[in-house]
Amino acid sequence: MTTSHLLDDIRNVNLSYLLLVQRLLNEDRSSAMFRLKLNEQMADTLASLPISQLAKLANSNQLLCHFALGDPAQLASLTTQQREDDLKRTHAAILLAGSMHEEEEVVLKKGHHHGR
Known part of the structure; x- marks a missing residue:
């Protein structure tokens, strides 16, 4: 696997993760905050990001989930x-x-x- 493919995979995982985070927050905020270990401010910020900013955030060479x-x-x-x-x-x-x-x-x- 080349580095380019690996970075593409990381970006795809990041975007999928961020979309899942938003969906969880929208469906059951308190449960999502518990599962994702998020405080109120971070939950508010992540829930309010438009898709363009999610994509920009996902475009990283580091995994956003751990x-x-x-x-x-x-x-x-x-x-x-x-x-x-x-x-x-x-x-x-x-x-x-x-x-x-x-x-x-x-x-x-x-x-x-x-x-x-």
């Missing part, structure tokens, strides 16, 4: 054949909610520290 699981053990626990699909989804939601809560605490601590 892999939410940071711990290989979490990934392994979600991919074992012993769990049922519903249990996997619930487990993933719990893991991601924990990660989101930890990130919010870090942001709040940094904000509080800067406020002094």
Whole structure:
């Protein structure tokens, strides 16, 4: 695969991701914010971008989405054949909610520290 094709694939993924983000925000804002780990301001901004700006934003050589699981053990626990699909989804939601809560605490601590 050439670098040009790889960059095209990244741009396509970015645009698909941004369109999905907008659709999720329009269909169920609070659920989308939770799933995407977005705050109110970012959700407002992303939901209001016209397609021309989404395309411009997608035209990057960096992926705009990221892999939410940071711990290989979490990934392994979600991919074992012993769990049922519903249990996997619930487990993933719990893991991601924990990660989101930890990130919010870090942001709040940094904000509080800067406020002094």
